[in-house]
Every structure is written in structure tokens, then in C-alpha cells.
Amino acid sequence: MDTSSSLPNALDLSGHLSYVSRNRFASPLKDIFKYMGTPGMISLAGANVSIYPPSVNVQHGEVPPTSDLLTLSIPKVAPKRGELDLSSVLQYGDCSGLPELRTFLHKFTQDVYQPAYGNWEIQLNEGNTASWTKVVRLLCDPGEHILLEEFTFPSAMGPWVPQDCKGVPVKMDGRGLRADDLEHVLSTWEATHPGIKRPHVLYTIPCAQNPTGSTMDAERKQEVYRVCQQFDVVIIEDSPYEALQFRPFEITPEPAAPVEQNGEEFRQALVPSFLRFDTDGRVIRLESFSKTLAPGSRLGYFVANPLFTERLLRGTEVESQTPSGWSQSIVSRMLHTWGQDGYLEWLSRLRDAYELRRNIMCAALAKRYVALPAEKYAAAVPGCEGVALYPLGTDPASIQPDQLPVASFVPPAGGMFLWIKYYVSAAPGFQKLVEAGDADPEATFMHDMWTALAENLVLLTPGSYYVPFSGKDKVTTTERDAERGIGFFRFAFSYGDRDEMEEGIRRVEEVTKRLWQY
Amino acid sequence: MDTSSSLPNALDLSGHLSYVSRNRFASPLKDIFKYMGTPGMISLAGANVSIYPPSVNVQHGEVPPTSDLLTLSIPKVAPKRGELDLSSVLQYGDCSGLPELRTFLHKFTQDVYQPAYGNWEIQLNEGNTASWTKVVRLLCDPGEHILLEEFTFPSAMGPWVPQDCKGVPVKMDGRGLRADDLEHVLSTWEATHPGIKRPHVLYTIPCAQNPTGSTMDAERKQEVYRVCQQFDVVIIEDSPYEALQFRPFEITPEPAAPVEQNGEEFRQALVPSFLRFDTDGRVIRLESFSKTLAPGSRLGYFVANPLFTERLLRGTEVESQTPSGWSQSIVSRMLHTWGQDGYLEWLSRLRDAYELRRNIMCAALAKRYVALPAEKYAAAVPGCEGVALYPLGTDPASIQPDQLPVASFVPPAGGMFLWIKYYVSAAPGFQKLVEAGDADPEATFMHDMWTALAENLVLLTPGSYYVPFSGKDKVTTTERDAERGIGFFRFAFSYGDRDEMEEGIRRVEEVTKRLWQY
Structure with a gap:
């Protein structure tokens, strides 16, 4: 070979x-x-076994007559044209x-x-x-x-x-x-x-x-x-x-x-x-x-x-x-x-079919947010790449280079998922958690946001699922030395149809509007 | 449930x-x-994925037109009568x-x-x-x-x-x-x-x-x-x-x-x-x-x-x-x-079909050996159960209760295999191995016998395959404290047809005749 x-x-x-x-x-x-x-x-x-249900006839499921079994010949399942050779x-x-x-x-x-x-x-x-x-x-x-x-x-x-x-x-x-x-x-x-x-x-x-x-x-x-x-x-x-x-x-x-x-x-x-x-x-x-x-x-x-x-x-x-x-x-x-x-x-x-699905989900985001190139508009926001999402109505000319968007994402060059980064430090509820001394405010905020999304009838997978296990001493955002003030959700565009994706994104935006209070 | x-x-x-x-x-x-x-x-x-080759049409293997894929509807594979619901x-x-x-x-x-x-x-x-x-x-x-x-x-x-x-x-x-x-x-x-x-x-x-x-x-x-x-x-x-x-x-x-x-x-x-x-x-x-x-x-x-x-x-x-x-x-x-x-x-x-196969293989043995109830004829042979096999021509009346048969087996009450015990201590070649101080004469004799069988065009699986691994210090018959002067072969009756089984047993008998020199 x-x-x-x-x-x-x-x-x-x-x-x-x-x-x-x-x-x-x-x-x-x-x-x-x-x-x-x-x-x-x-x-x-x-x-090796020598006896199968003749032709493994799942079409009809007939039980073969005993006489066929007792011949002791090995049933050679001859493939017919267009059938599988079993x-x-x-x-x-x-x-x-x-x-x-x-x-x-x-x-x-x-x-x-x-x-x-x-x-x-x-x-x-x-x-x-x-x-x-x-x-x-x-x-x-x-x-x-x-x-x-x-x-x-x-x-x-x-x-x-x-x-x-x-x-x-x-x-x-x-x-x-x-x-x-x-x-x-x-x-x-x-x-x-x-x-x-x-x-x-x-x-x-x-x-x-x-x-x-x-x-x-x-x-x-x-x-x-x-x-x-x-x-x-x-x-x-x-x-x-x-x-x-x-x-x-x-x-x-x-x-x-x-x-x-x-x-x-x-x-x-x-x-x-x-x-x-x-x-x-x-x-x-x-x-x-x-x-x-x-x-x-x-x-x-x-x-x-x-x-x-x-x-x-x-x-x-x-x-x-x-x-x-x-x-x-x-x-x-x-x-x-x-x-x-x-x-x-x-x-x-x-590939075309999934690519179209990606385009549909990205377009749905662009309908519900002001979507702008991060490179140009969020140049001074650390780690902000790809597309930055601002509240609807934001005037692009007013955006400062270090102004946090609600979220950002790199349009995926393949696959089935969008990975969206949320700048949670701009959300008032997050600041309250920090002030209250929450041990892992990013995790708490994202969990609350996930629940709010689910209650608004849209399911995403939380970014925390995807954090590799590195030991029991590396569980919180601080312990892991991960980026602070940040959280993620994975959006799958592999399964829902266009209406579902667009309606899902609409529901997500309702929740960010409430949590970010814009 | x-x-x-x-x-x-x-x-x-x-x-x-x-x-x-x-x-x-x-x-x-x-x-x-x-x-x-x-x-x-x-x-x-x-x-979840949403797109399959339509109907997973293995019959015809057609590549579906792109237009079908781009509808973004989930193809519900409706089972037709007599077909699998996929x-x-x-x-x-x-x-x-x-x-x-x-x-x-x-x-x-x-x-x-x-x-x-x-x-x-x-x-x-x-x-x-x-x-x-x-x-x-x-x-x-x-x-x-x-x-x-x-x-x-x-x-x-x-x-x-x-x-x-x-x-x-x-x-x-x-x-x-x-x-x-x-x-x-x-x-x-x-x-x-x-x-x-x-x-x-x-x-x-x-x-x-x-x-x-x-x-x-x-x-x-x-x-x-x-x-x-x-x-x-x-x-x-x-x-x-x-x-x-x-x-x-x-x-x-x-x-x-x-x-x-x-x-x-x-x-x-x-x-x-x-x-x-x-x-x-x-x-x-x-x-x-x-x-x-x-x-x-x-x-x-x-x-x-x-x-x-x-x-x-x-x-x-x-x-x-x-x-x-x-x-x-x-x-x-x-x-x-x-x-x-x-x-x-x-x-x-x-079950009937495999039972018949068992009967055929046992009958083939009874044709090539004198097959007698061990209980009656080999009563003083330790561990001899079921059917004892003696050389063809042996007069049952002449058999002493402690006289070793060539082999014995318990007719299986199910499954696909006969497990035949060989009384190798009655074979002259085995005695020579013992006299020569072979470290594991049972294993050596059975391996030689397996090779002789393969050269006589009949393949069996040697009993040694089925000895559980109990440690590197438990490899030989003596170390394992296993029965001495004994060896096993597994005979599968699951696959061959009647002619093959009968001819296979004939070939086995040729080899035992030679090795036991009867």
C-alpha cells in the first residue's frame, strides 16, 4: 500500500x-x-462462527427454516448488485x-x-x-x-x-x-x-x-x-x-x-x-x-x-x-x-453548507450589535481580535481605542463553533462581585449569565467547560493566571436552522443589554 | 423499564x-x-451535526446536489416501509x-x-x-x-x-x-x-x-x-x-x-x-x-x-x-x-445447528478411535472423565482400569469447542524428553505434536494458550503445579463443514498413531 x-x-x-x-x-x-x-x-x-440469520435480512426479519441451518454449509452471502457485501x-x-x-x-x-x-x-x-x-x-x-x-x-x-x-x-x-x-x-x-x-x-x-x-x-x-x-x-x-x-x-x-x-x-x-x-x-x-x-x-x-x-x-x-x-x-x-x-x-x-451557517450566525450578530473590526476600533483593548461587538446605536466615531466592547470574536475559519469573548468587567454586576470579594468573580458572573440566558430560552455552552484540568490548586481564574475580567461562551452553528440561529442571537442580545445596562 | x-x-x-x-x-x-x-x-x-449524505444512500452512492445542502433544514430521514429508521x-x-x-x-x-x-x-x-x-x-x-x-x-x-x-x-x-x-x-x-x-x-x-x-x-x-x-x-x-x-x-x-x-x-x-x-x-x-x-x-x-x-x-x-x-x-x-x-x-x-456440529465431531472421533465411557473403562485413571479414546482395534474387555487412553474428553454441553486431554506420558517421545531432563516436557511434547499436526494439514489451538498468566515464576507445568503427563488441544466445531471435520479428525488420528506408536 x-x-x-x-x-x-x-x-x-x-x-x-x-x-x-x-x-x-x-x-x-x-x-x-x-x-x-x-x-x-x-x-x-x-x-469463527458459521451461521448468521440468512442474509441478515433486516428488511423482512424472517426466521429461516431449520432445514437451512442443518445443512452445515457456510452461507456465502452473495452480494446482489447494489447491495452490501456482508x-x-x-x-x-x-x-x-x-x-x-x-x-x-x-x-x-x-x-x-x-x-x-x-x-x-x-x-x-x-x-x-x-x-x-x-x-x-x-x-x-x-x-x-x-x-x-x-x-x-x-x-x-x-x-x-x-x-x-x-x-x-x-x-x-x-x-x-x-x-x-x-x-x-x-x-x-x-x-x-x-x-x-x-x-x-x-x-x-x-x-x-x-x-x-x-x-x-x-x-x-x-x-x-x-x-x-x-x-x-x-x-x-x-x-x-x-x-x-x-x-x-x-x-x-x-x-x-x-x-x-x-x-x-x-x-x-x-x-x-x-x-x-x-x-x-x-x-x-x-x-x-x-x-x-x-x-x-x-x-x-x-x-x-x-x-x-x-x-x-x-x-x-x-x-x-x-x-x-x-x-x-x-x-x-x-x-x-x-x-x-x-x-x-x-x-x-x-463545507459550503457549514460555511453558510457560519455566515448566517455572524450576520445575525451584526444585526443585533454594531460589529466592527477590532484592529481598528479596539486597538488598545488587550487581547481583542477579529470582530468587536458594541451596543446597537453606538456611533463608531465615538469609540475610544481602549473602550471595552460587549464582546468580540474571531470569525472561525472552519468547523461548527463561534467562540465569543465577553468583556465582563464593563458589566455593573461583575464590579459588584469584585467589590463583595467573590473568590472567582469571572466564574460567578458567567454562571449567572448562563442561567439568565437559559431562562431567556437560549442555551450556550459556558467557556468554563473548556478549561483544562491542571490540578485542584488551579481552579479559579486567579489561580490559573488567566485573563481577568473576561468570560467566554461557545455558540454552535452546526445544528439549528436559520430562524433558530437568528432568534437565538436576539435572545442573547436581550440578556447582554440587561447585564451590561446599555 | x-x-x-x-x-x-x-x-x-x-x-x-x-x-x-x-x-x-x-x-x-x-x-x-x-x-x-x-x-x-x-x-x-x-x-450535533445536521447534514448527512442524503438517506446515507449506500445503494447508489450519489453525491447530492449542493442546493439540497444549502437549505439549512435538517434532513429528516423518513423511514420507508421495510427500511431502517436512521x-x-x-x-x-x-x-x-x-x-x-x-x-x-x-x-x-x-x-x-x-x-x-x-x-x-x-x-x-x-x-x-x-x-x-x-x-x-x-x-x-x-x-x-x-x-x-x-x-x-x-x-x-x-x-x-x-x-x-x-x-x-x-x-x-x-x-x-x-x-x-x-x-x-x-x-x-x-x-x-x-x-x-x-x-x-x-x-x-x-x-x-x-x-x-x-x-x-x-x-x-x-x-x-x-x-x-x-x-x-x-x-x-x-x-x-x-x-x-x-x-x-x-x-x-x-x-x-x-x-x-x-x-x-x-x-x-x-x-x-x-x-x-x-x-x-x-x-x-x-x-x-x-x-x-x-x-x-x-x-x-x-x-x-x-x-x-x-x-x-x-x-x-x-x-x-x-x-x-x-x-x-x-x-x-x-x-x-x-x-x-x-x-x-x-x-x-x-442451538440445533451447533449441536449437530458437536455430534458430527464426536461421531468422527468415535469412527477413528474406540470411544468408551471413562467412568467404566478408565475408572482408575486420575482425572479421566467423559469419553476415553483408545486406539482402533482395542478390545474393550482387555482394558485395565488404570490403563491410559490416548485421550479423553467431556462431550460439551454447549458452545463451539471440544477440549481434548492427551495422556502424553504413554507416548514414547514424551518419556525421552523426561529422561533428557527437559524443563517442561509437557509443553515441549505438545508443541512438537502441534507442529506435527500442522504439517499433517490440520490446525488446532494448543492448550497452552489458555493457561492464565499468574506471574513469570509460574510458567512451566511444574511451577504451575499442574497435572503432569497431560496436554490439551481445543477442537473448534463452529466453522468447518462435515467433510472438513471428519477429514480433520482422520488427520489427527494419523498423528496420534505415530506419536503413541500403537
């Missing part, structure tokens, strides 16, 4: 394996596999995944992501929740520190918090995780964490990050990669939103329609993956069909070096086996029917 | 939870869930599993297994490999000792060996795990393992055990349960072969045809599950569709007390999410179309 043999192979990164991963034993069946292919061999060794997916299968699906994805990865080393491999899994859990077990011992964005997907902490690992937040800007802060964290580690092992794993969502919506461009990725090389860090690129990369965008009260591209134009416009710069094989890419086909498929795949895929496979064989045969078969059939060009075209159109 | 509210609830077994399981945090989304159902609420909170399975779903499938399985469990406490729950998972891994994380800390049968399914060791757990083998007989030996192991634990925590988890395959094919009857299960109560042990009942319980059986050279039963007769004839005696809620039952519908479905379910299902759910939410929506939907559709009666009838017929 290797179409990139001219590139050098991955480095030996075996020093990164966890204790558990190093200790996984090889399958005792390997002697048996050696003899399996011998002509004339009769195997009474396996535990013969390989009903049985126990190769834990790396359906070979024809891996072949498709290998070519797709080669053509679209173009890894910079030779011997990378594809291994299917049950989607990115499962795959990140497998990677935590592959690389992380209990109590380790893990590098991640300063706001991150909370479920991604699920596999490691219970084993006493801690997150090490790396600061972000509108272009995602900052390489300079990553370098700062790593180069000062021994001084700031004496006696504690330096982190060797970076978990990042570089494209259309959840929750911030930020996307790392090629230059930023190269800078981050160089720092990871310098400090021998393995990069986990969790990229379910990769296909949803939007075109740049001017905020207007009327949503712009996306410009259509064909599959090839779409492919060429994609920001390069970390794989493109991965000369060492230190990137494990987690890719998922959840956002491109259906979350319920619970199907995704690893792109990683053979040392890591071998250890992942040893774990998978005994801890989960194959992803669902039905999921693999349906996805494989869909992809092979489309072909790579058709799949890219589907992704391009899917 | 609770149909058994007249029974008392489970005991509080929270002392059994592992460190990791106790530390799992609740989903931060629970505040959001509280508001979800509010009438008129607009949610911009979730990450609307609930494509989206992110309830990590406990599809509600309608859980309802079906709750009633099935109530009617068929009749748990002896009130508040048990059903939770779907990705099949028994995944479910046992989840249970290891639920209950077992690194380095713990786990009780299991003296021969066990090797993959079941995969989740715990790498975290330095050790297996504690409990002796078996033809009726499975021995309650007296379990009591002996537990009551002498402090003396035999000073300072080491007593095992609190028993992993057992009580029905048609893999590899031995033995089935624990109701009386044996009650004895084992009482010991587990006495020593506060949680029982993991891994029972994928539960439906494949065969009728008793007389060995003849011509295979008998199974007697057909309807679904209700089938249900009534089943040996009770551990659940039937589980007044405390200390049984976690792992049930799978791999052997009854298709291994590739990767679908199974837990039956357990609510404390355990809650902790399992917290882990599942962040480590794997739902089982495949397609698998859940197809299986649910199949079961609901059949109804419970139809499903029981399917299981009854499936």
Missing part, C-alpha cells in the same frame, strides 16, 4: 511508549496465522480494519495530507473518542502532564484525569496554539516543575478547534512542529473538522453565499495537516467520519508510524477488536461508490 | 470500584441537559444505547434470566472484548489478582496483564469451575499471599466455557455464588455461548440429529444464569450478539447494578461513546421484527 517509499522512514520513538503499552503481549495466535494459508489445511483452530463484515475481522477501506484511506491520506515520511500506516478505529483513549494508553503513564490548548474539548480529558494526569495549557491566539508559548512552557519546565517529567505529548485540535474555532495555518504548524522536535514531543492531531475549512469572511448583516469549488479546488485550498511537516513520524493523526458522514458510524482512523500502529493494534485486539463491521462496510461502500473525486466533492459541498 | 420492583435492590458495592473508576468526573453537560426539554428553548450548545442512529446518541433496543433486552433479561434483585439495568456496549475491558477498569487496580478458570480465553487477559495484574486459576471439572477450590483459594489467601489484597473479582465463562466447553449447572452456580458472597467477590459472567446449550448426548459413530424445540421450550430448558441467584447485585453479566447474530456487529450489553452501570457510563461517555449506530439499528430492527418469541425460536434453531 506504500506509495511514498522514496521518503525516509519514521524515527524510533519507542521511548515514548507507556508502561502498559510496552507490556502488551503478542497474540498467541501468530503461530496459527503462519500456517493458515497452507494449501489443503483444515483449521479446527478458530472460533461476507467479510459479519465475521470476526482484521483489527486494523477492512483492507479495501484502508486502501482507500491510504490513497486519500497520501493525496490530501502528503505525510513527510515514508512508512506511515492507516488503522481504523471507533471514532476519535475511542482513538484518543487508545493513544492515552499508548503514550501516557499515570500522573503525567499533557500539553494542550488553553481551551480544549472537555471529553478529551476523560481518559487521563482519572489516572491523575494533568493538563498543561498552552496559550492561543486567533491562529490557534502559540508556538512561542509552547517553547516557553517546555524550556522553563525544569525550573517551574522541578523533579517532574517534562511533557512528551501534545494534544491539539489544529483545525477549527473546539471550542475556539481557531485554525493553525501552515506557518504556525511548522513553528509548533519545530518546537516539538526540539523537545521530543509527540503531536496528537485530532482533526474531525478538517474538511470544514471556510473561506475568509467579511461580517455583514446579510449572510454571504459560499463560492462553490470542485473537489480538486477544495483539496488544494486545504491548510496543510501536521503530517505535511512530519519528517520524524511524531504525529498521530486522529481522523473521523463523525463530522463528514455521520457521528453514529463510530468510525475513524489513525495515521501513524508503524511502531505506534503495532502497539495500538496489540491493544485493540484484546480491548475492543474491530470497529463495527456494518459501519465499516457502509462507509467503505459509500466511499468506493463515490471514488476519491466524488468524496472530495461531497466534502466541498458539506 | 423496571418490571421487578417487588424484589429488593442491590447491595452497596462501591468498595469494589477501582481508583480510576472512582475518579471519573460527571459530564459537565448535566446543567445543559436539565434545560434541554424546556419548551421554546433554542439550543446553540450542542455539537434518524436516531446517525446522530450522537445516548451512550447507554438505543432506548428501544434496551427496552427489548430488559424484557428478554427479565423473562429469560430472571435476576434475583430489583434495580438491575441494561447498558449496551461494543461486544464482550470491549465490555470486559471496561469492567477491568471499573473494578481492578494495577497489580491486583483476578480469579478465573484454570483454563481461560487468552484475550481476556489482554486488558489486565499489561497493568501487572495476575490471574488466580481456580480448578475445574466437567461441571466447570469448582466451588470447593474457589473457597480453598480464598480462605487460604492470607496464608498463601501474606500482605497481598485478596481477589475481589471472579471472571468466569460459566456456559460452554472457552476452551473447555464445560457448563456450570444450577447447583454449581449456587455453590460458587455462596462462596462469592462469603468473600465479597464480584462475579463477571461472560456468557456469549449462553444460547448454545446442547442436549445430553450418547457417543455413536453416526451423528444424531437434534430434537427440535420451540422458543418457549428452549427458554425453559436453559440452565439458569448467575443472575437468577444474584440477590446482592454482585453479578455483572456480559452478553453479546457475536455468537447469536454476527461477530461483526460488535454489539453486546451489560446487565448490572445501577452503581456499576453509572460508573461504566461515565467511562463510556469519554472513552468510546455509543456502539455503532448502524449496528444498534440493524440489531434492534431484527429483534423487533422477530419479537421475543421469534428471537427465542431463532436461538433454538441456532
Whole structure:
């Protein structure tokens, strides 16, 4: 399957394996596999089953007559034209995944992501929740520190918090995780964490990050990669939103329609993956069909070096086996029917649809607030990037450069979310909390605001969900040394229709009007 | 869903939870869930996707026109008559599993297994490999000792060996795990393992055990349960072969045809599950569709007390999410179309088919050996139960009670395997190994025999695969204090057809003839 043999192979990164991963034993069946292919061999060794409900006939659900079962012939489920070939997916299968699906994805990865080393491999899994859990077990011992964005997907902490690992937040800007802060964290580690092992794993969502919506461009990725090389860090690129990369965008009260591209134009416009710069094989890419086909498929795949895929496979064989045969078969059939060009075209159109949704939500904000470029109008407001939102009726000419807007956001270059920053220190209720000596006034104010929004019948996810767990002593805004007077909400534009999004934003504005008393 | 509210609830077994399981945090989304159902609420909170390939049309694989995507309406996939309703399975779903499938399985469990406490729950998972891994994380800390049968399914060791757990083998007989030996192991634990925590988890395959094919009857299960109560042990009942319980059986050279039963007769004839005696809620039952519908479905379910299902759910939410929506939907559709009666009838017929296979393999042995009741002919051979196999041409009248047969086996009361015991001390090659001072002559002889069989074009799985890992100091037959002069092979009758099974047994006999020099 290797179409990139001219590139050098991955480095030996075996020093990164966890204790558990190093200790996984090889399958005792390997002697048996050696003899399996011998002509004339009769195997009474396996535990394969031979009897399925005939044709797994879900259409009609008929119980087959007993006589059919007692023939002891193995029902070969012959695929009819236009039907799925179930013969390989009903049985126990190769834990790396359906070979024809891996072949498709290998070519797709080669053509679209173009890894910079030779011997990378594809291994299917049950989607990115499962795959990140497998990677935590592959690389992380209990109590380790893990590098991640300063706001991150909370479920991604699920596999490691219970084993006493801690997150090490790396600061972000509108272009995602900052390489300079990553370098700062790593180069000062021994001084700031004496006696504690330096982190060797970076978990990042570089494209259309959840929750911030930020996307790392090629230059930023190269800078981050160089720092990871310098400090021998393995990069986990969790990229379910990769296909949803939007075109740049001017905020207007009327949503712009996306410009259509064909599959090839779409492919060429994609920001390069970390794989493109991965000369060492230190990137494990987690890719998922959840956002491109259906979350319920619970199907995704690893792109990683053979040392890591071998250890992942040893774990998978005994801890989960194959992803669902039905999921693999349906996805494989869909992809092979489309072909790579058709799949890219589907992704391009899917991107258009989510891009339009972004435009609609941004336009809805521009209708309810005065939306202005932060660079020009809020130049002296620290950390204010992208679009600044002022109360309706504000005269742009009257705005002072250090005047706090109600909120600001960087229009997302992809994905499903707007990440809106609220300048809560301009809200009278916040000042009262500070004066009353509240231990964490930002958290209290944002929680009250979330409740006020819910009571006004609009649900958002609070920014506090996305703060990585860094220890029980790093819970309040002060303890975390986070920006003061600031709070966040994540706005999803992935699901609601246009009316819902516009009405939702109207309800949000009602609440900010009340709380900011403008 | 609770149909058994007249029974008392489970005991509080929270002392059994592992460190990791106790530390799992609740989903931060629970505040959001509280508001979800509010009438008129607009949610911009979730990450649900809204766009799928229309109808997930795998039949034709058409790429839909862009215009359809840009309407921003959520495509409601209306099920046509006879088609699957995909609307609930494509989206992110309830990590406990599809509600309608859980309802079906709750009633099935109530009617068929009749748990002896009130508040048990059903939770779907990705099949028994995944479910046992989840249970290891639920209950077992690194380095713990786990009780299991003296021969066990090797993959079941995969989740715990790498975290330095050790297996504690409990002796078996033809009726499975021995309650007296379990009591002996537990009551002498402090003396035999000073300072080491007593095992609190028993992993057992009580029905048609893999590899031995033995089935624990109701009386044996009650004895084992009482010991587990006495020593506060949680029982993991891994029972994928539960439906494949065969009728008793007389060995003849011509295979008998199974007697057909309807679904209700089938249900009534089943040996009770551990659940039937589980007044405390200390049984976690792992049930799978791999052997009854298709291994590739990767679908199974837990039956357990609510404390355990809650902790399992917290882990599942962040480590794997739902089982495949397609698998859940197809299986649910199949079961609901059949109804419970139809499903029981399917299981009854499936059982017949595997029972016939058992009969065929046993008959093939009776054709190639003189097969006699061990009780009568090998009464003075220690540990010889069931059917004893002597060389063809042996005159039964000439057999001495202490004369070693070539092999013996207990005809399995269910499942997919024959477990055949070889009396290798009667083979000249074995005696030579002993004389030459081989460190583990049983292992060496059996390995040589396995190779000779493979070279004679018949593959079996060696008994050594099934020896639980109990530490690096317990590797040889002597170190393990296992029976001397004995070796095992597992014969699968699940897959081959009649000709293959008969020819396979013929080839096996050729090898024993040569090695035993009869």
C-alpha cells in the first residue's frame, strides 16, 4: 500500500511508549496465522462462527427454516448488485480494519495530507473518542502532564484525569496554539516543575478547534512542529473538522453565499495537516467520519508510524477488536461508490453548507450589535481580535481605542463553533462581585449569565467547560493566571436552522443589554 | 423499564470500584441537559451535526446536489416501509444505547434470566472484548489478582496483564469451575499471599466455557455464588455461548440429529444464569450478539447494578461513546421484527445447528478411535472423565482400569469447542524428553505434536494458550503445579463443514498413531 517509499522512514520513538503499552503481549495466535494459508489445511483452530440469520435480512426479519441451518454449509452471502457485501463484515475481522477501506484511506491520506515520511500506516478505529483513549494508553503513564490548548474539548480529558494526569495549557491566539508559548512552557519546565517529567505529548485540535474555532495555518504548524522536535514531543492531531475549512469572511448583516469549488479546488485550498511537516513520524493523526458522514458510524482512523500502529493494534485486539463491521462496510461502500473525486466533492459541498451557517450566525450578530473590526476600533483593548461587538446605536466615531466592547470574536475559519469573548468587567454586576470579594468573580458572573440566558430560552455552552484540568490548586481564574475580567461562551452553528440561529442571537442580545445596562 | 420492583435492590458495592473508576468526573453537560426539554428553548450548545449524505444512500452512492445542502433544514430521514429508521442512529446518541433496543433486552433479561434483585439495568456496549475491558477498569487496580478458570480465553487477559495484574486459576471439572477450590483459594489467601489484597473479582465463562466447553449447572452456580458472597467477590459472567446449550448426548459413530424445540421450550430448558441467584447485585453479566447474530456487529450489553452501570457510563461517555449506530439499528430492527418469541425460536434453531456440529465431531472421533465411557473403562485413571479414546482395534474387555487412553474428553454441553486431554506420558517421545531432563516436557511434547499436526494439514489451538498468566515464576507445568503427563488441544466445531471435520479428525488420528506408536 506504500506509495511514498522514496521518503525516509519514521524515527524510533519507542521511548515514548507507556508502561502498559510496552507490556502488551503478542497474540498467541501468530503461530496459527503462519500456517493458515497452507494449501489443503483444515483449521479446527478458530472460533469463527458459521451461521448468521440468512442474509441478515433486516428488511423482512424472517426466521429461516431449520432445514437451512442443518445443512452445515457456510452461507456465502452473495452480494446482489447494489447491495452490501456482508461476507467479510459479519465475521470476526482484521483489527486494523477492512483492507479495501484502508486502501482507500491510504490513497486519500497520501493525496490530501502528503505525510513527510515514508512508512506511515492507516488503522481504523471507533471514532476519535475511542482513538484518543487508545493513544492515552499508548503514550501516557499515570500522573503525567499533557500539553494542550488553553481551551480544549472537555471529553478529551476523560481518559487521563482519572489516572491523575494533568493538563498543561498552552496559550492561543486567533491562529490557534502559540508556538512561542509552547517553547516557553517546555524550556522553563525544569525550573517551574522541578523533579517532574517534562511533557512528551501534545494534544491539539489544529483545525477549527473546539471550542475556539481557531485554525493553525501552515506557518504556525511548522513553528509548533519545530518546537516539538526540539523537545521530543509527540503531536496528537485530532482533526474531525478538517474538511470544514471556510473561506475568509467579511461580517455583514446579510449572510454571504459560499463560492462553490470542485473537489480538486477544495483539496488544494486545504491548510496543510501536521503530517505535511512530519519528517520524524511524531504525529498521530486522529481522523473521523463523525463530522463528514455521520457521528453514529463510530468510525475513524489513525495515521501513524508503524511502531505506534503495532502497539495500538496489540491493544485493540484484546480491548475492543474491530470497529463495527456494518459501519465499516457502509462507509467503505459509500466511499468506493463515490471514488476519491466524488468524496472530495461531497466534502466541498458539506463545507459550503457549514460555511453558510457560519455566515448566517455572524450576520445575525451584526444585526443585533454594531460589529466592527477590532484592529481598528479596539486597538488598545488587550487581547481583542477579529470582530468587536458594541451596543446597537453606538456611533463608531465615538469609540475610544481602549473602550471595552460587549464582546468580540474571531470569525472561525472552519468547523461548527463561534467562540465569543465577553468583556465582563464593563458589566455593573461583575464590579459588584469584585467589590463583595467573590473568590472567582469571572466564574460567578458567567454562571449567572448562563442561567439568565437559559431562562431567556437560549442555551450556550459556558467557556468554563473548556478549561483544562491542571490540578485542584488551579481552579479559579486567579489561580490559573488567566485573563481577568473576561468570560467566554461557545455558540454552535452546526445544528439549528436559520430562524433558530437568528432568534437565538436576539435572545442573547436581550440578556447582554440587561447585564451590561446599555 | 423496571418490571421487578417487588424484589429488593442491590447491595452497596462501591468498595469494589477501582481508583480510576472512582475518579471519573460527571459530564459537565448535566446543567445543559436539565434545560434541554424546556419548551421554546433554542439550543446553540450542542455539537450535533445536521447534514448527512442524503438517506446515507449506500445503494447508489450519489453525491447530492449542493442546493439540497444549502437549505439549512435538517434532513429528516423518513423511514420507508421495510427500511431502517436512521434518524436516531446517525446522530450522537445516548451512550447507554438505543432506548428501544434496551427496552427489548430488559424484557428478554427479565423473562429469560430472571435476576434475583430489583434495580438491575441494561447498558449496551461494543461486544464482550470491549465490555470486559471496561469492567477491568471499573473494578481492578494495577497489580491486583483476578480469579478465573484454570483454563481461560487468552484475550481476556489482554486488558489486565499489561497493568501487572495476575490471574488466580481456580480448578475445574466437567461441571466447570469448582466451588470447593474457589473457597480453598480464598480462605487460604492470607496464608498463601501474606500482605497481598485478596481477589475481589471472579471472571468466569460459566456456559460452554472457552476452551473447555464445560457448563456450570444450577447447583454449581449456587455453590460458587455462596462462596462469592462469603468473600465479597464480584462475579463477571461472560456468557456469549449462553444460547448454545446442547442436549445430553450418547457417543455413536453416526451423528444424531437434534430434537427440535420451540422458543418457549428452549427458554425453559436453559440452565439458569448467575443472575437468577444474584440477590446482592454482585453479578455483572456480559452478553453479546457475536455468537447469536454476527461477530461483526460488535454489539453486546451489560446487565448490572445501577452503581456499576453509572460508573461504566461515565467511562463510556469519554472513552468510546455509543456502539455503532448502524449496528444498534440493524440489531434492534431484527429483534423487533422477530419479537421475543421469534428471537427465542431463532436461538433454538441456532442451538440445533451447533449441536449437530458437536455430534458430527464426536461421531468422527468415535469412527477413528474406540470411544468408551471413562467412568467404566478408565475408572482408575486420575482425572479421566467423559469419553476415553483408545486406539482402533482395542478390545474393550482387555482394558485395565488404570490403563491410559490416548485421550479423553467431556462431550460439551454447549458452545463451539471440544477440549481434548492427551495422556502424553504413554507416548514414547514424551518419556525421552523426561529422561533428557527437559524443563517442561509437557509443553515441549505438545508443541512438537502441534507442529506435527500442522504439517499433517490440520490446525488446532494448543492448550497452552489458555493457561492464565499468574506471574513469570509460574510458567512451566511444574511451577504451575499442574497435572503432569497431560496436554490439551481445543477442537473448534463452529466453522468447518462435515467433510472438513471428519477429514480433520482422520488427520489427527494419523498423528496420534505415530506419536503413541500403537
